[in-house]
């Protein structure tokens with residue numbers, strides 16, 4: 046029987062294993078050093094805030110693995126030999142594979158700051174980081190977080206719930222404005238300040254200082270400022286975890302290099318998830334890194350087919366992501382650039398409360414939607430995906446915006462107000478809300494023609 | 495580069511005076527609890543109203559003082575902070591203690607009512623005022639129950655103030671409890687009419703369609719006829735029709751008193767429901783067994799009635815007594831509420847309630863209601879499953895991009911509210927296209 050060995054029990058590795066099992070009865074072994082069972086990394090924050098216990102973050106009950114004949118090995122892989130098809134663990138045990146999947150995830154970035162390895166300084170990625178954080182907060186009244194972004198905001202919220210004073214130090218002018226357009230970044234920044242979390246913008250970390258007890262006691266910035274703190278969170282992004290693979294014959298760059306089939310340079314060795322660097326196929330394109338939960342899942346689904354003999358190319362569908370900044374929900378579909386690109390224009394609406402907004406980017410000539418950022422209103426992914434695929438114009442979308450609304454029943458609807466603003470800015474357009482509500486029958490007939 | 499120029503309208507910073515207010519509230523509750531203990535003695539007789547204020551009054555006032563400052567503490571949002579660190583809400587010592595106290599109260603109420611005589615006296619003034627007669631233990635129980643729904647409902651309104659679905663639903667259960675399960679029955683008594691609860695129907699209120707109840711209602715005249723008529727219409731016509739349009743939720747989380755208590759007083763415990771597949775199997779066995787039990791019992795008592803007891807003799811009364819003891823008292827009361835802090839707030843609704851069983855079959859087979867899953871946006875975090883009081887593993891559907899159509903879902907909407915990625919939406923749409931997977 047063929048033996049599939051997967052290194053890493055994160056979403057990419059596990060999705061591969063589960064989907065292979067659906068199609069084949071080959072022997073499957075998943076090795077991981079972090080936790081015995083698959084858990085949801087995205088839920089780390091909720092464990093720390095007491096919303097959930099670790100066991101709640103496991104998407105499958107423990108009996109699931111045995112029932113589906115997926116062997117779990119709890120241990121660290123220290124060596125991979127692609128000549129003899131061997132994977133060796135720290136405890137000396139070696140496992141032979143026929144096919145190998147590398148799904149080792151990411152590691153938190155550290156940029157060589159002085160003092161970055163002091164006690165009380167850490168990133169947030171793994172379950173072990175969470176345990177370390179639990180220890181570190183015992184010493185903490187004031188925390189500084191370096192680098193904004195999606196993990197930074199989670200760390201800030203986590204510390205905040207423990208009554209710790211939190212200050213962000215970000216290079217950008219507004220929170221996450223290297224990704225978000227100005228209006229959106231301003232909305233998020235205001236929301237952060239409202240929660241009593243500090244923001245030091247356009248500031249760079251210079252040095253992390255130790256106190257008498259050997260733990261972090263302050264940081265200094267490029268503005269000559271010294272900020273006293275007992276904890277420093279480093280969240281300036283993540284990089285592919287290739288420390289193991291770098292030592293092997295498997296080709297790496299910043300990540301494990303793969304083609305669009307997740308194949309590495311070695312036959313029968315594949316990689317998926319956060320750890321991969323997908324090679325560009327066209328001139329002028331750059332290699333891609335996809336470090337999200339959703340993409341890890343999609344990688345695994347596609348790769349499973351290839352492993353089971355149905356070689357399948359990875360086609361990334363229409364881009365989407367969703368996140369939460371404290372109480373503020375955020376969704377994005379298509380592509381919204383932080384600075385306006387040529388040939389593109391945008392329409393922005395924000396509610397008086399500053400807690401609901403949409404930012405729609407469209408092509409100036411064809412008026413088709415390129416992407417949308419939404420805060421504080423839930424939208425239907427399927428509807429937007431369809432609109433973008435069908436190259437619908439901004440006018441069409443606004444008139445049918447009700448169809449995309451995914452807010453709970455009885456929630457205030459903003460479509461009329463949004464359209465009124467558009468009409469005001471575009472005299473003569475005279476748009477009217479046509480579709481107020483989603484209807485599954487209509488939608489299905491529409492997408493099937 | 496210029497510094498950030500953004501000023502929020504309001505900044506929520508830690509405010510120590512709010513902590514003081516909350517402590518005052520808690521002390522009132524503490525003194526109120528002492529008031530209750532003292533009131534167990536004969537001392538109550540001297541001035542029932544004074545002791546009523548010292549017990550009921552102080553606990554209510556204290557609780558409100560404790561809940562209200564939360565509005566000023568932080569912006570409104572999903573704040574389930576520390577729930578699994580709190581001894582009362584994470585099945586630790588506090589939870590067990592609370593469970594034992596509530597269970598103990600039910601045991602005394604059902605089987606040793608004489609121990610509560612002095613508490614009954616506390617609500618005498620209220621009883622006279624409302625019903626023009628002395629209180630009994632059931633009036634005491636009703637008062638506790640209604641007050642719990644109102645006070646904890648207020649807590650819910652504050653906690654969920656950003657969510658209109660939750661606000662309306664909570665107001666609805668508070669309204670039905672106060673009006674239809676407390677004031678109207680009292681008023682009916684005052685007017686020498688049968689004490690009737692218009693929001694309870696067979697088979698939850700199983701004896702409403704038992705022959706002796708029907709018989710005595712009809713004998714009582716005009717209003718009695720209406721009560722029988724109402725009961726039949728609600729059980730057999732309104733229930734399927736409303737469930738078709740709105741799902742089970744129209745009753746379980748908007749009207750029902752048991753549901754009302756679960757959604758208000760029980761809210762702090764919703765995360766304790768068991769989500770395992772095993773629990774789901776047990777649930778199906780139990781709830782449908784109870785349904786069969788009550789249907790058989792009802793048929794037997796009617797046959798017995800029609801044949802004047804000659805056919806089945808004591809069999810039917812044996813059945814009905816057993817049902818009343820095991821299901822009516824032990825299950826729905828003692829375990830149903832007493833075990834909130836141990837097994838979650840919907841133990842009865844999930845494992846025992848025959849009304850929920852019927853509503854569930856209707857919801858599963860013929861209804862427009864479903865929880866829609868939003869494309870691939872689920873991050874498998876588990877918040878939805880954790881906070882589902884019915885122990886539904888919502889995540890297992892959401893991560894497969896499948897809609898949730900489950901008999902037990904009471905449509906409380908909490909899974910949708912706690913989801914950090916906007917994945918879930920309760921909605922009524924076409925009844926034929928419900929289960930469909932990934933529509934994109």
Ligand SMILES: Cc1cc2nc3c(=O)[nH]c(=O)nc-3n(C[C@H](O)[C@H](O)[C@H](O)COP(=O)(O)OP(=O)(O)OC[C@H]3O[C@@H](n4cnc5c(N)ncnc54)[C@H](O)[C@@H]3O)c2cc1C
Nearest residue numbers: 053055056057077078079121122149150318319336337338
């Ligand atoms: C706090 C946080 C919040 C996030 N929130 C979101 C979100 O909301 N939405 C979203 O889309 N994404 C989110 N992400 C990103 C998302 O979690 C990752 O993209 C995803 O988990 C990556 O999955 P993976 O399977 O590629 O790798 P991982 O989940 O990192 O799994 C890799 C596993 O391999 C193990 N491993 C590595 N090397 C070895 C070895 N030598 N031997 C044995 N085992 C090894 C690691 O210990 C790890 O368990 C978040 C990430 C973090 C840290």
Ligand code: SF4
Nearest residue numbers: 882903904906907909
């Ligand atoms: S599935 Fe959602 S709406 Fe239904 S009972 Fe559970 S939490 Fe409530």
Ligand code: SF4
Nearest residue numbers: 872873875876878913
């Ligand atoms: S709460 Fe939302 S994101 Fe989390 S598991 Fe449930 S549906 Fe998925």
